[in-house]
Every structure is written in structure tokens, then in C-alpha cells.
Amino acid sequence: MRISTLGFSMGAISAMMTQQSALAKLQNQVALGQRVSTPADDPIAFVHIQELQRAQSESEQFAKNSTLAKNRLSLEEQAFVDTTNVMSRVRDLIVQAGNTATLSDVDRESIATELAARLDELQAIANRQDGNGEYLFSGYSTRTEPFSGGDGTPISYVGDQGARQLQISSTQRVADSHNGFEVFVDIPQGNGIxxxxxxxxxxxxxxxxxxxxxxxxxxxxxxxxxxxxxxxxxxxxxxxxxxxxxxxxxxxxxxxxxxxxxxxxxxxxxxxxxxxxxxxSRNESIFDTIGAVVDLLNMPAGDSTANAKLTSTLRGSLQQMDQATDHFLGVRAQVGVRLATIDSVDSSREAMDIDLKSTLSDLRDLDYAEAIAQMNQQLVGLQAAQMSYSKISNLSLFNYLR
CATH class of the missing domain: 2.60.40 (Immunoglobulin-like)
Structure with missing residues (x-):
């Protein structure tokens, strides 16, 4: 069979170009460290890689939400710690004010002054903000200061009764705080009955x-x-x-x-x-409870009628303080449950992230030893083809004519 010079050259060049293309693909894989970087490399693996990368991106967002929720809940828990300390001092002052036999009107006014200061401190706690300047206890209205008033005027809640939910996994959401109505206003009166x-x-x-x-x-x-x-x-x-x-x-x-x-x-x-x-029993704001005691202690007392009213009212106020303290402990327990849930979900997500990375590596990452061996083999083949083409293309009948 005769092969024309043109046919031989075209075939040889085409073969060398194919080998160069394969060698370039191997070089690119070695440079990137990836076996699959385009659908053409492995269509089925590429689809799975895209799914795994989407799952990783979703997991990263869940981790960010989890961190945000944990930070706000930690700030809320600290607010409850501080609230408990204030409530303890307020209760001590109310007990002290109930000693009608030894206290004068001036003494009671002094206690009222400190109670007013503790009331302002409690309002400041209820109006705390997180690191982003968002209020902890304002519900969805995180840019609105939840409690207004004070300095002798009634303290009222102006936020809403919602609670922002953050998704921390594909199936779980967690509220990142409690609204101020639920915490400081919706406190059962008396013994709850x-x-x-x-x-x-x-x-x-x-x-x-x-x-x-x-x-x-x-x-x-x-x-x-x-x-x-x-x-x-x-x-x-x-x-x-x-x-x-x-x-x-x-x-x-x-x-x-x-x-x-x-x-x-x-x-x-x-x-x-x-x-x-x-x-x-209805509900009563802790601010109203303390404010009523402040007003009461600023009123003159001393006779049996006034002392009877004072004693009865302070008894009720003490019970209401205990009711509020129990209420705060209950809400704080909810915060603890949410933080524990976040920790549990974080642990599960971290384990899943390890599995995702391992599976993604198996599908996408390059086996360097195998790839370099293939690249060397491809390079030798290309060099042999180039050398053989160079020699064969120089052959001519005229080389044998004398």
C-alpha cells in the first residue's frame, strides 16, 4: 500500500497533537491537584462534586447562623445573670422597708431612692444591645429600643412579641433571643392563681x-x-x-x-x-412592681392604718418579686436549652463536614503518583513520535540515487 507524503505528514501531526493535548491535560491536573475540574473530565463525578460543594456552602452558612445565635444567646444569658443580681438586691431592700417598727419616713425615702436606681439599672439591662447594635429584647424590631420611659415615668414595652429564628441546620431553627414582653412584662401576678x-x-x-x-x-x-x-x-x-x-x-x-x-x-x-x-392572676411588668414600691415608700407612714397598708402591699410585692425571679430562671433555662441545641447541632455539622471533605477529595483530588507516572509515559510517547516523524520525514528516494 502506498502512502502519500501529505497523508503521512497529516496523520503524524494529528497523532502528535493528540498526545500533546493529553499531556497538557495531565499537566493541568498536576498543577491544580484535581482530577476533575470540568464536566468533560468525568461527567458523573462532576455532578456529584457540584452537589457536595453546594452542601459545603450551605453548611458554612449554617455555621455562621449558629455563631450569631450563640453570641446573642450568650449575651442574653449574661443579662439574666445581671438581672438576678439586681432582683436579689431589690428583694433585700423591700424586706428592709417592711420593718415599720424602726424605720422613719426618711429611712423609707432613702430605700426608695436606691430602689429607683436599681429600677434604672434593670431597664438598662432590658435595653442591652449586641455587637451589631441590635437590641436583645425587642423581638423582630431589633433596631428599636424595647423599653421607654423611666426617670419617674412608667416604663413601657414598645417592641413586638416576635422572636427571630435562625436556621442552624437543614431541619432545625433556633430563636436567637426572647422578646421583652415575654421576659419582663408577662409575669404572673401573685401565686399565679x-x-x-x-x-x-x-x-x-x-x-x-x-x-x-x-x-x-x-x-x-x-x-x-x-x-x-x-x-x-x-x-x-x-x-x-x-x-x-x-x-x-x-x-x-x-x-x-x-x-x-x-x-x-x-x-x-x-x-x-x-x-x-x-x-x-393576670400579668404584671417587673418595672411596674418595683415602681409601685418606690411610690409607696415615698408616701408618709407611721400610724397603724398607714403601716397596715404598707405591710400588706410589701408582702404582695415580695411575693411578686419571687414570682418574677422564678420567671427569669425559667426563661434563662430556655436559653440554656437553646445553647445546648446549638452545641449539639454544631458537633453533628462538624462531623458531616469531615465526611463531605473526604467524599469530595475522593471524587475530585488527584492521585499525584499515578498522574506523574502517566505524564512521564505520555511525554516519552510524544518524544518518540516526534523523533520518529523527524527521521521518517527526511527519507527520500533521492538519498539513494548516485
Whole structure:
């Protein structure tokens, strides 16, 4: 068979170009350290690599969200630590103020001054911000200062009642804080079932305790009034209009008055027409609780009637402080649960990231020893082809003619 010079040259050059292309591909793989960098290298592996890279990118975003949530929750936990310290001092001051036998009006005013300072401190804690300048307790409205007022005016919540959720895994979200209403405002009154109080217009020296629940199923939620029809007799009416008489009885100082599954004790000498309240529990802001004590301590006292009102009110305030402290501990426990959840999810994600990297390496990374061996083999083949082409292309019949 005869092969033309042109056909031989075209075939040889085409073969060498193919070898050069294969050698260049191997050189590029060695330079990048990757076996697959384009779909042409391995279509099936390339698709899996894209999926793994997307999973890695998603995991990185989850890690960022997790860090953000952990930072804000850690700041919130510290806020609860500081709040507990303030609450402890406030409770001590209220207990001190209840010593009506030894304190003068000036002494009580001094206590009120410190309580007002502790109230401002508590408001500052409730208005704390994170490192990005966002408020911890304002719900979704993270750029709005949650609690306004203070300096003698009522402190009110102006945020919303939402909680920002951050996704920390493909299936889990976690709230990065609590809103201020949930933490500082939505605190059950009294013992959580009912709350007692004394009418500030009373003229006698009667005092009411915080009461207790003796038969929970018998309790009928309502606002009840204990009215003294004489210094030795009382009647209990409900909150209906007109009011219904629930119970009547003979008063003995220190004897329990039990009705509708609850029991309260009144001591002292009530006057005819004096009233005491047993109201169903609602919610009460911690700022209102402390503010009411400040106002009360700034009022003159000293006679038996004023001391009775002061003692009854401070008893209720102490119970409310204990209720608020328990409430804060409950919310703080929720923060701890969220932080533990984040730690658990972080551990799982870190393990998954290791698996992703390993699988991605198996699919994409280059086996250098094998690649260099192939590259050397390809290089030898290319050099041999070039040398053979050089020799064969110089052959001519004229070299043998004399």
C-alpha cells in the first residue's frame, strides 16, 4: 500500500497533537491537584462534586447562623445573670422597708431612692444591645429600643412579641433571643392563681397576707372583694355587675378566710367599709412592681392604718418579686436549652463536614503518583513520535540515487 507524503505528514501531526493535548491535560491536573475540574473530565463525578460543594456552602452558612445565635444567646444569658443580681438586691431592700417598727419616713425615702436606681439599672439591662447594635429584647424590631420611659415615668414595652429564628441546620431553627414582653412584662401576678391587695382608702389597721390555694379545682377565676360590714363581720362578693355575694362570715383576726378553693388571712382591726381584694392572676411588668414600691415608700407612714397598708402591699410585692425571679430562671433555662441545641447541632455539622471533605477529595483530588507516572509515559510517547516523524520525514528516494 502506498502512502502519500501529505497523508503521512497529516496523520503524524494529528497523532502528535493528540498526545500533546493529553499531556497538557495531565499537566493541568498536576498543577491544580484535581482530577476533575470540568464536566468533560468525568461527567458523573462532576455532578456529584457540584452537589457536595453546594452542601459545603450551605453548611458554612449554617455555621455562621449558629455563631450569631450563640453570641446573642450568650449575651442574653449574661443579662439574666445581671438581672438576678439586681432582683436579689431589690428583694433585700423591700424586706428592709417592711420593718415599720424602726424605720422613719426618711429611712423609707432613702430605700426608695436606691430602689429607683436599681429600677434604672434593670431597664438598662432590658435595653442591652449586641455587637451589631441590635437590641436583645425587642423581638423582630431589633433596631428599636424595647423599653421607654423611666426617670419617674412608667416604663413601657414598645417592641413586638416576635422572636427571630435562625436556621442552624437543614431541619432545625433556633430563636436567637426572647422578646421583652415575654421576659419582663408577662409575669404572673401573685401565686399565679390569684393575687391579694388592700384598698388604699381603708381607715382601719387590717392587713391581708398573700394567701394560698387549698383546692385548685374549686377555684373560680374572678375578681373578689372582701368587704367588712362591721369590725367583726365580712362578706365576699364577685366581680359581676351587680355583684353576687359569695360568702359571709364572722371576722377573727388571724383566722383563715376560705372560699372557692383559696384561703387568705386578715389580721388587725379593719374598720366598717374597709375592703380587701382577691383577684384572679393576670400579668404584671417587673418595672411596674418595683415602681409601685418606690411610690409607696415615698408616701408618709407611721400610724397603724398607714403601716397596715404598707405591710400588706410589701408582702404582695415580695411575693411578686419571687414570682418574677422564678420567671427569669425559667426563661434563662430556655436559653440554656437553646445553647445546648446549638452545641449539639454544631458537633453533628462538624462531623458531616469531615465526611463531605473526604467524599469530595475522593471524587475530585488527584492521585499525584499515578498522574506523574502517566505524564512521564505520555511525554516519552510524544518524544518518540516526534523523533520518529523527524527521521521518517527526511527519507527520500533521492538519498539513494548516485
Amino acid at each position: 390569684f393575687d391579694t391587695g388592700v384598698n388604699m382608702s381603708n381607715t382601719g389597721s387590717g392587713m391581708i397576707d398573700i394567701g394560698s390555694v387549698v383546692d385548685r379545682p374549686s377555684w373560680v377565676p374572678d375578681d373578689y372583694t372582701i368587704t367588712f360590714t362591721s369590725p367583726t363581720a365580712y362578706e365576699i362578693t364577685d366581680g359581676a355587675t351587680p355583684a353576687n355575694v359569695v360568702q359571709t362570715g364572722t371576722y377573727t383576726s388571724g383566722a383563715a378566710i376560705t372560699f372557692n378553693g383559696v384561703s387568705v388571712t386578715i389580721t388587725g382591726v379593719p374598720a366598717t367599709g374597709d375592703t380587701f381584694e382577691v383577684n384572679q
